[in-house]
Amino acid sequence: MTNNQPNDRKAAIIAALAGGWVADAASLGLHWLYDSQRILEVGGQAPEFLPPKADYFKGGFGYFAHEGKQAGDLSHYGAATGLLMDSLLANGGTLDIRDYQRRFRAFFGPGGHWRGYIDNPTRVTLANLNTIEQKAIEQALSTTTAELTDKQKRVLVQKVLPYTRRLSGEQLADPVRKAISLTYQEREIQEAGVHLAQGIDRNLLPESGTDDMQLPAVSKLPPLVACYCGSDRLMELTEAAVRVTNHNDEAVAWAKCAARLLDHLFQGDSMPDALEAAKNEAPDKHSLNNAESGSSLNAIAAGDTYGRTCYLHEAMPVIFHILNHARSFTEAIRANIQCGGDSCGRAWIIGPAMAAIYGVGGQCGIPLSWLARVTDAPAILTDIEALINGPEA
Template sequence: MNSSIKLEPRVAAILGALVGDAASLGLHWLYDPARIAQIDKSKGLVFLQPDASDYAGVSGYFAHGKKQAGDSSAYGELCLLMLRHIARHGKFYRVDYQSEYRNYFGPGGGYQGYIDSPTRQTLQTLLPLKPEDFPLQSGADDDQFAALAALPAIVAAHDESQDALKAKIEQVVRLTNNNDTAVAAAQYAGCALLAILQGQSAGQALSGALPHAGEKLAPLVEEALQTGMLDSAAAAKRFGSACHVLEGVPVIAHIARYAPDYRTAIEENIRIGGDSCGRSIMLGAIMAAYTAQQNGQVASIPLEWAARYHKLSIAADACVQLRHQ
């Protein structure tokens, strides 16, 4: 089945992020491309049941033993949390969001799964406090990919200036990642997605957002955009495939610039290994929004992929609320 979904670009961005994350979960944090290639030949790449034997004897970390194919990583859960927050409240409210974050990811909350370092440190800050005492910057000094996870909903719901978007992104990122590099990476990715939603091509948007990337990230992304052809393996070898934004954002930009469609982008992202779920949030958002813009609101998210994402109905309901605001 090769059917794609007709979606308004803002909705496509959000669902592209969520579906991409779930598609990547089965091989998340497997750092051996040769092993991934072997698995691809026998089982494929997307929506695989997490299996410890796939990680045996090679570089990787098996974190999702209690999850099922179609579940989300913590990144996808964070993306959905922000979507539901904005859909419920009409806009972003910091203290309410911090409370929802603590209630969901903290002890006794609805989230079940691996807790990464930024999440753990953020919870350690929030758990002892009353909501009225929550700090403006509750996040860890950490540049990992939790910093980008909430962006699709933030950007999709944004109707102000680019400068206002950058300020909002900084506020949101510092709640989980109180780190200048993380903020700059999020502002770059957010401005690129906004430009796509405003009608720019992926190449124009990814290049045009470079002034927002900061002095550490900008030259890396610029290099990643200049290869002239899709070579995700070379990009991963050059920039890295781990959880840090200085590694992953150039890889995202490279794939988004040269991949022909959403399916190709997500599969290439999985093939190179490492923090595929972390990269998939903004990669999926950018590719889905761009293809929806280019193809008369037909995003190239495969229909059969969307159907396998376990929280599709929850996300779809929140997107309907978002569109009516």
């Protein structure tokens, strides 16, 4: 984890994580506009941080998904990445799948704080979490030996669910017992409720994702890689985190490719070496090799060749092309936006990768003015520093 990393890499990792948020926010205005000519007409040579407007999509093919958002706001990718970072922060930099699932459900689900587009992996994951919980309830009730009426069973389920949604294991018994005692004083019913809560807790599954091969599988990875940089557990934990939202073998393979790339860059390897190491995890190494070929950056042509949609087999070659040819953070982010399509999703690998190499400021790093344009930048940067340096810093 980051606390075990040499101090001389922490600044680079902080810059890398900041690069993800900057790249996402910079891309939001033209996100999911697929017509590169229309992007050029609207954004010219500096298409970053445009306010999302439906008018941009007139005269070109695309999907306007960010009504109500402002320049500098984050996409749903940024929101999901922030959730994983919050979970890592709350657990001392370690991945707790149950905690991550709870935060995901509470934030994106009914009554949550998210206002904006809900992608397919998020929508189906929320439904799967409900289904998993319902099956866990049925399994727990089937093993209850107490003599309970149907009404008592319903009341006990209602009593214990608020606790199984935020507590686990030994944490459950006392609060569940007290909650049930407000309605039932009988010891047998109270213990049946504790048994029910603990049974639900045991039967919840970590693989809550949908069978999906899109960019949400990899966009959330930068904070996780930062916490397990150089660890021999990184691939195992990458898979665990991905299967929360994308329970698909090909998505896991591409995610391991992206995680390996960031891991090498966070440790200080060069971009060519990191790209080469990452290919060993890729399900389609040939397309990545082809995407790296050529002597100049042409992200629009890469999009024409490999595709611009959210699918990983399209996005990852475009990402590799940009990373292999761009020579500054600004150049890479602008090329990504001008390529079109799912620029926000690709931004979460391109931004951290380029910032890990070039840092912040100067001719090649993240422009300071771009950092300042991200909505809630002070809070985001504070959390990034806490994750990497430790809360005591």
